[in-house]
Amino acid sequence: MTFSTIGTxxxxxxxxxxxxxxxxxxxxxxxxxxxxxxxxLLVLAVLLIDTVVDAWSQLSTRAWDFLNGSLRSRSxxxxxxxxxxxxxxxxxxxxxxSTAFPIGVGAAIYLEEYAAKSRxxxxxxxxxxxxxxVPSVVYGLLGLFLFVERSTIFGFVGLGWxxxxxxxxxxxxxxxxxxxxxxxxxxxxxxxxxxxxxxxxKEGAYGLGATKSEMVWTQILPYAAPGILTGTLLAMSRAxxxxxxxxxxxxxTGGLTRNPxxxxxxGLREKFTALPIIIVEWxxxxxxxxxxxxxxxxxxxxxxxxxxLLNMTAILLRNRFERKRG
Amino acid sequence: MAAIDDLTEGRGSEPxxxxxxxxxxxxxxxxxxEELSVYYGEFQAIQDASLKxxxxxxxxxxxxxxxxxxxxxRCFNRMNDLIETARVTGSLRYHGVDLYDSKVDxxxxxxxxxxxxxKPNPFxxxxxxxxxxxxxxxxxxxxxxxxxxxxxxxxxxxALWDEVKDRLDDNxxxxxxxxxxxxxxxxxxxxxxxxxxxxxxxSALDPIATTRIEELMHGLKDDYSIxxxxxxxxxxxxxxxxxxxxxxxxxxxxxxxxxxxxxxDSTQQIFSNPSDERTENYVTGRFG
Numbered sequence: 325m326t327f328s329t330i331g332t333x334x335x336x337x338x339x340x341x342x343x344x345x346x347x348x349x350x351x352x353x354x355x356x357x358x359x360x361x362x363x364x365l366l367v368l369a370v371l372l373i374d375t376v377v378d379a380w381s382q383l384s385t386r387a388w389d390f391l392n393g394s395l396r397s398r399s400x401x402x403x404x405x406x407x408x409x410x411x412x413x414x415x416x417x418x419x420x421x422s423t424a425f426p427i428g429v430g431a432a433i434y435l436e437e438y439a440a441k442s443r444x445x446x447x448x449x450x451x452x453x454x455x456x457x458v459p460s461v462v463y464g465l466l467g468l469f470l471f472v473e474r475s476t477i478f479g480f481v482g483l484g485w486x487x488x489x490x491x492x493x494x495x496x497x498x499x500x501x502x503x504x505x506x507x508x509x510x511x512x513x514x515x516x517x518x519x520x521x522x523x524x525x526k527e528g529a530y531g532l533g534a535t536k537s538e539m540v541w542t543q544i545l546p547y548a549a550p551g552i553l554t555g556t557l558l559a560m561s562r563a564x565x566x567x568x569x570x571x572x573x574x575x576x577t578g579g580l581t582r583n584p585x586x587x588x589x590x591g592l593r594e595k596f597t598a599l600p601i602i603i604v605e606w607x608x609x610x611x612x613x614x615x616x617x618x619x620x621x622x623x624x625x626x627x628x629x630x631x632x633l634l635n636m637t638a639i640l641l642r643n644r645f646e647r648k649r650g
Numbered sequence: 651m652a653a654i655d656d657l658t659e660g661r662g663s664e665p666x667x668x669x670x671x672x673x674x675x676x677x678x679x680x681x682x683x684e685e686l687s688v689y690y691g692e693f694q695a696i697q698d699a700s701l702k703x704x705x706x707x708x709x710x711x712x713x714x715x716x717x718x719x720x721x722x723x724r725c726f727n728r729m730n731d732l733i734e735t736a737r738v739t740g741s742l743r744y745h746g747v748d749l750y751d752s753k754v755d756x757x758x759x760x761x762x763x764x765x766x767x768x769k770p771n772p773f774x775x776x777x778x779x780x781x782x783x784x785x786x787x788x789x790x791x792x793x794x795x796x797x798x799x800x801x802x803x804x805x806x807x808x809a810l811w812d813e814v815k816d817r818l819d820d821n822x823x824x825x826x827x828x829x830x831x832x833x834x835x836x837x838x839x840x841x842x843x844x845x846x847x848x849x850x851x852x853s854a855l856d857p858i859a860t861t862r863i864e865e866l867m868h869g870l871k872d873d874y875s876i877x878x879x880x881x882x883x884x885x886x887x888x889x890x891x892x893x894x895x896x897x898x899x900x901x902x903x904x905x906x907x908x909x910x911x912x913x914x915d916s917t918q919q920i921f922s923n924p925s926d927e928r929t930e931n932y933v934t935g936r937f938g
Contacts (some may be wrong), residue, residue: 386709440734526769527729528771529783531729531760531765532838533787533842535757538787
């Protein structure tokens with residue numbers, strides 16, 4: 325009897341599950357979001373393929389020469405290449421990493437662990453978030469004022485010594501300007517990494533008699549390191565791709581007499597150029613000399629490769645650290 | 651207010667004022683808490699708690715959620731200092747020294763008074779580095795044979811040595827939950843503290859791991875005074891010498907919930923013959 329009761333329940337329960345209508349709206353929605361994905365990927369793919377195809381004439385025949393060559397007035401030139409741009413972009417990356425990283429991490433740790441939760445702290449946080457959204461041209465202007473020109477603030481605080489130190493229109497000025505540009509991003513990502521440290525680790529350290537600074541060095545920094553590192557690397561790749569601030573700081577597109585080796589630090593306080601600037605210049609030259617279109621495409625491929633390398637390093641580092649953390 | 655008299659078993663209650671530490675049968679007082687209240691901003695977490703914790707005993711804090719037992723425990727090593735809005739009034743003396751005196755360094759307090767947390771929280775480092783952490787920040791030892799001795803002794807005391815002696819350099823996160831908690835106990839005793847504070851040390855563990863920790867606590871009692879917060883009444887009955895029962899006082903006007911110490915007595919007394927009705931209701935499972 326019990327059995328038959330269960331039987332009827334099951335029977336009744338199993339009816340009514342058949343599909344009564346086709347879900348039109350659902351299907352349409354799926355089609356729309358899928359096409360959004362396809363369109364964005366397609367645009368990227370076309371762009372990439374077109375660039376590589378254009379770049380092929382340079383990269384297939386004289387890739388090494390192209391990487392080692394310098395700015396030239398004609399595109400058919402055995403010595404045409406991007407090394408001066410690589411030099412600029414490389415050192416910009418170095419200055420960004422070596423200044424924005426320590427300052428950004430320091431500021432983030434202060435804000436997260438030391439600053440009292442006050443209105444002022446909240447305001448500072450808001451300002452930093454907004455600074456991350458300020459257009460890069462504005463930072464270029466700041467760099468011009470701070471590091472390039474012999475300016476004075478409020479008419480009496482002279483900044484001539486800064487311009488003297490950087491050599492004015494130099495890689496050093498450009499690197500420092502871009503460091504200021506990415507500083508808010510580094511601070512924000514580092515803050516997030518610091519915030520992600522489990523409170524159990526902090527309490528554990530405090531409970532064993534660690535001081536605040538010991539806790540920061542032994543718990544927060546090791547735990548937050550992967551997040552901080554990836555944030556910094558992504559910020560670096562952003563800095564390397566910027567062109568607008570460099571134009572203001574005075575990157576030049578011709579008349580560079582030297583073509584120094586990458587690690588030759590003697591060119592840091594001299595006139596400079598960078599990869600994005602070279603790309604802009606060659607694209608604008610292609611009306612006069614069509615060969616520059618291909619050179620520009622090749623320079624884009626080099627820049628993309630550089631940025632991709634940085635991003636991949638960031639991802640690899642994060643994965644490795646995360647595995648280690650268990 | 652309930653009886654918070656300090657009792658020696660079988661002797662019955664004595665008036666508060668006369669129960670000085672001189673009484674020969676009484677173990678020495680480690681913590682002397684008087685009228686302690688803790689506030690988080692406007693919110694009062696616990697009101698006017700008074701009790702004495704004795705040397706080489708296990709004192710259990712029991713009570714429902716939100717009764718302030720963990721808050722009180724966290725006063726004992728000044729962990730509440732880490733919460734910006736926390737404020738403590740009343741007096742809390744440790745071997746006669748006022749822990750909340752302005753001259754007292756909270757970091758130094760935490761080196762002497764170890765703490766084990768609710769959720770095992772080993773550092774994501776090697777087993778050895780976990781145990782060595784406290785002695786290292788305290789400057790007791792750096793590396794070498796001295797530190798090796800500290801590590802071995804601490805792990806032995808925490809009944810973990812035999813299980814990990816061959817893999818001291820493995821990551822501590824590879825241990826089971828119960829092993830991790832024993833590692834946290836080893837880590838806490840490595841700084842050679844005088845007191846161990848345990849905040850629901852078994853709540854994240856299975857029954858077998860819980861039993862091991864309880865056995866361990868019995869063994870540790872000879873060397874340390876232990877204060878344990880627990881949700882588990884049976885655990886309090888099994889391991890502790892004295893039990894403090896806390897409850898929540900709801901203010902009918904403001905609906906504010908404040909923790910209060912209802913009764914503090916020998917564990918036997920609390921569980922067999924409590925003097926307060928609320929305690930009886932709680933320990934017999936008729937709470938609320």
